[in-house]
Amino acid sequence: MEQAKQDFFVSAELLERMNAYWRAANYLSVGQIYLLDNPLLKEPLKLEHIKPRLLGHWGTTPGLNFIHVHLNRLINAHNLNMIFICGPGHGGPAMLANCWLEGTYSEYYPHISLNKEGMKALFRQFSFPGGVPSHVAPETPGSINEGGELGYALSHAYGAAFDNPYLIACCVIGDGEAETGPMAAAWHSNKFLNPARDGAVLPILHLNGYKIANPTILARMEEDELLQLFEGYGYRPYLVEGNEPEIVHPRMASILEQCLDEIKAIQHKARSGEALIRPHWPMIIMRTPKGWTGPKSVDGKKTEGFWRSHQVPLEKLAENPDHINLLEQWLKSYRPEELFDAQGAPLPELLELAPKGHLRMSDNPHANGGLLLRDLRLPDFRNYAVEVPAPGAVEAEATRVMGNFLRDVMKNNLDQQNFRIFGPDETASNRWSDIFEVTSRVWMEKILPEDTNLAQDGRVMEILSEHTCQGWIEGYLLTGRHGFFSCYEAFIHIVDSMFNQHAKWLKTCNRIPWRRPVASLNYLLTSHVWRQDHNGFSHQDPGFIDHVVNKKAEVIRVFLPPDANTLLAVTDHVLRSRNYVNVIVAGKQPEHQWLNMDAAMKHCEAGIGVWEWASNDRGEEPDVVMACAGDVPTLETLAAVDFLRRQLPDLKIRVLNVVNLMKLQPNSEHPNGLKDRDFDELFTTDKPIVFAYHGYPTLIHRLTYRRANHANLHVRGYKEEGTTSTPFDMVVMNDIDRYHLAADVIDRVPRLKNNAAYLKQMIRDKLIDHKHYIASHGEDMPEIQNWHWPYEAAEEVKKAQAIDISEAMEFGE
């Protein structure tokens, strides 16, 4: 631990006023938790002034208020551009109190004015039906981190600081939150922050000692271990501790000056062109009592400085009139008459302490990132198209083609500094390596001569922590920039709960007029279930889509482009979209290409369509609809069509491909959903449908159970069978291979009854041959590996690649 600079001095007068400001914020916080009326305590406090249901979290609140007033002083003294990331989301009362004191709240919500009526409304609305949540929610100006689910504050703060060289993201981390895995990993984000280019993060670890009902680990560790831990994480920790405000105030002020000095020194050095080594950024460990300034004890039980302060220290006021007196004493201990004038406005000498305009942390535009968002300069994605003279005529690695496009997205926006790529050590594995032609992975530790694609100014963010990647990209997007997250499909479940919280945040923002739209959170999920035959069962899980579609339809989109050109069109689309979570699932292995760019664009615009060139029902009712979604299911469907057409030339097959999964839902459920009329036209109302789907088959039923022809829908997909095997064996184990699909058709088309036995035997034989072959050769049969789509000459296909969907439908709005 270092000593703070000794020469720093804040006048006693200023500290006194800051303490008054803190008292005001604490008063306003307690008021929010308890009071319906009598906000200034002008009359004796009675039960009817008190909320019937007491909700809120007092414990963390006074500490947050304390930090806030000190940051305000720092901002004023140095004209700082700072945001406040509030890890203890339960500290909503503190953030609301400060927002009100700074005048911001009344600007955003004029009915909560800066006077007695406004104060009463501020109190009443808190955790009250029709009011505001108890957390630092989207409704709270100045916030980008809700904090309801703990662990993400610090990665959000780093995400905000990247590419914002003049921003300081001050991040308060509760000692409860500090026990979570995502937080424990996020401390290492300092290895990825470049002081020449990025802003600063100032972590304040708030040790108030207790969780809901337990001490915290970090607060009980020996101090030397605590300091070693954070020095080991690469920080320079400063302790600020005490129970007595008159001691803690000057200490906090001088330590904050010290931290700012160090931040400026680091940045100055880095920006003056000196060779960089990763600096030891300062951080603060603030140890103050839980529920500081609240009741020392209640009913004889220790309360201040203990976990009993966590939520509402005084409860059941109707049954305990004595508690009403205690509450009144508690509120009066802040001496509101010295803080607010007769009209209830904070006194001018307090208001003076708040920064002005956008310097207020509650009104910093970085916390409403849509205000700062600039469109990406996107090259024309059509220029990256794979030449597809005929369906199946060439092979390509879809995500490599996408990476080629993203390279130029990156290049075009290098000067805007507003685009980054995120992923857990998988950018190259996922075939985006072309991006390394224009930028590198960011890396602030030592770089060795043999290292490749590592640089201090890289824009590819790789850490083997999906949590940290997710937190970074969320922070980056919410502060008005763009990004893409690529991940192995199975392991994106690691951030299921973070996705939940982000989707909830976006849904809520859609209902808040002053929240400007931000860039969508874009996922590429690759190394997917069907091509993890080499990595085995633990790497095979396509369930993230199921998880995603539980969230509000208005914020989620799911795309399953079947080849490279459709992937390009979808990529361009998602980079232009706002306020969504876009999930794209696409393979990285060399696969057959089906659509030229024109056809791909039309197909993606429609989101779903008949592939005329693969169908032979032209102008007639088909015997069967073969639908597919996902690259491997598309391949197997087409191979099944080939098999069936050879064996049963008269069979009329309609081939349908789905890119935008949400098209399957009724349009009453999802804005992208097809109208019943359009759905029925595609799927018929009475013909059997054999649907090969990328993920768990029940999802297709879930999306389509209201459709007319649902009773005839038969879905194949992943049924949780897998191990280390071959690609084709993976589909066979799950009955979604060409032969099983063909058998499904044979079973379902009544007029094939006569051929059934013969064909089914042929299929069984083929599957047995497959088993024998791979068991002896360890790879798939040549007839599988070398299968290609044999129909149509190049000329006629050019026309036939067009999509048959009578009315142009919107591309995933």
Next chain:
Amino acid sequence: MEQAKQDFFVSAELLERMNAYWRAANYLSVGQIYLLDNPLLKEPLKLEHIKPRLLGHWGTTPGLNFIHVHLNRLINAHNLNMIFICGPGHGGPAMLANCWLEGTYSEYYPHISLNKEGMKALFRQFSFPGGVPSHVAPETPGSINEGGELGYALSHAYGAAFDNPYLIACCVIGDGEAETGPMAAAWHSNKFLNPARDGAVLPILHLNGYKIANPTILARMEEDELLQLFEGYGYRPYLVEGNEPEIVHPRMASILEQCLDEIKAIQHKARSGEALIRPHWPMIIMRTPKGWTGPKSVDGKKTEGFWRSHQVPLEKLAENPDHINLLEQWLKSYRPEELFDAQGAPLPELLELAPKGHLRMSDNPHANGGLLLRDLRLPDFRNYAVEVPAPGAVEAEATRVMGNFLRDVMKNNLDQQNFRIFGPDETASNRWSDIFEVTSRVWMEKILPEDTNLAQDGRVMEILSEHTCQGWIEGYLLTGRHGFFSCYEAFIHIVDSMFNQHAKWLKTCNRIPWRRPVASLNYLLTSHVWRQDHNGFSHQDPGFIDHVVNKKAEVIRVFLPPDANTLLAVTDHVLRSRNYVNVIVAGKQPEHQWLNMDAAMKHCEAGIGVWEWASNDRGEEPDVVMACAGDVPTLETLAAVDFLRRQLPDLKIRVLNVVNLMKLQPNSEHPNGLKDRDFDELFTTDKPIVFAYHGYPTLIHRLTYRRANHANLHVRGYKEEGTTSTPFDMVVMNDIDRYHLAADVIDRVPRLKNNAAYLKQMIRDKLIDHKHYIASHGEDMPEIQNWHWPYEAAEEVKKAQAIDISEAMEFGE
């Protein structure tokens, strides 16, 4: 960093033999990755001896082999009971090689004998169709951690060590895995391990420097920071580093002796009754090259000691005949002729180095925990029943009643030391506080006088890290003990991916005869979506059930007991079950109680049933079926029935309650599923069904879309609407309240057409009254708060509480 004890000496002869053993393991590892035939290289290596598809991860393997031979020496020298948790799961070849060398593999899999034929079979099966996975999978004897998804090795190791005082769980952690959040949090597990009662965990952090394509953070940090980090975590780290085996061997041997000495000293002190303070357990940081002993460079590119060694260093052997020569040289560099006899068996002087019998890490029974599993001594759960003289006559907090039962489960098994409770700081919040009458939270840090329910020998495991809780309980169960994990419903998504991996593990174990069944992983999800009105939107998410049902039906069970007595019956059941993941969702707030214990038992046995006492269709066809699953949906359904019966006395309503959600699926899909005949009897084949479900409504459609009456099924549930509000407002926002349910019935029963307009207006008025009331009072209307079930006198109900399900069905086998 401490110095190793100076006086320890391993003879040069022994070190030489250990090095030979290591060479043998490395040879066998390379052989598995590459060879189909010619296992002993008796003839020149040719392309046809080599697998056509090269799969596997060489990079981490030699390090694992190195550690293994050293642990074997330690086990032999001190007769240790040790298991090996292999974090780098990709190091499968190493674990398989050692298992074969120890003879275990041939005992479990006789066709993989300890000779040339066996060696060939060992090589061939690796990552080969019909063979074994490339990871340390359930198929691998000695394993309890697959390692395919990274981050869980250390919490598994601690889980294994709890209550196993004579076990040492040696845990190798890769430096990639060390970047993950779950791992970063798990280091703090040392604050919960009691050396007097528990075994030891010896972490070996293996810094091989690189991930797939990147350096690792921990390997590139300055050494002083690295050591500070782990000292800060509370360990005593010892460095073992080098490239040259002749230097690293003696260092590793002496450091291991040092660590064992320290472990023994800690345990001796703790067990001789000295007052405990949390000790600084030793750990090893081993820094050796990635792909150690492999090709130094390939095609002019650095390979050994670099990320290019991660998977298969020499690739495309068909195209590069030169690589075949390199491979042969590499294999021969281990001098196989000095390691194996002419028949291919390892030489006796090598075999001597392996421990014998259960001392072999590959055959330690703790890694096949079912062998050690003893049943819990369960008290009769009926003794904890809530007295329910009539449905709705009393209120109770269901999870508190459960906690009362669990207290005695804990008490009855204190001497067996095989039951623990896990959860993130929520045991008291979730109303299990009765457990604290017989045990405390375990806590090895300082305990202050004001602390409550903290003790060094506590059996309640609380850390604010769902990941660590999940890892601990998995490790505890897989080594043959019992546990229960309680969690806020919304935040259990944090461990979605860990659940996935555990469910996959269990499914695979079901197919391995020698894997003995282990106790089920039991979740209580409470503080659920409908009673998080006070904590707001971020705390409202019932989607874990959807996630769970994607996994194999044979390993997952979901229960939604509607009251305390049904919760007791379900709790007893899950504690007796084996090899499942049981998810129980139940509320903790005071709620109406419906069933006395007899009725509850019958209801839970059936899993689903008509509630005769709430229905008025006796003996007749109903007009409508009102189904419900979950405590709050049950309450709202019964209140809707009350409303409808008052307004429409002639309406015939059948009330159906679902406890075991899997009953809804066809029995072809889930072993608990109802036969169609039984389903149709309950739900009718043609009457409208209004189903109030706890979670996202689509799940009910997904489970029932094949049922005859599915077209008439209308489901209400959570539709992702919520904020901080009142309990009743939560159900209103999601249209699952009594009034919406009543309106749904009115809309669907044709003969109510005449009453519809009048009743719908009454319902609208009631909902408007509700809105107004809560907006002014901040709590629910008295008519909502005080509603109770008004029908039937106590006498006749006693009979009517019986469940009408003609044939007794199995209780969730």
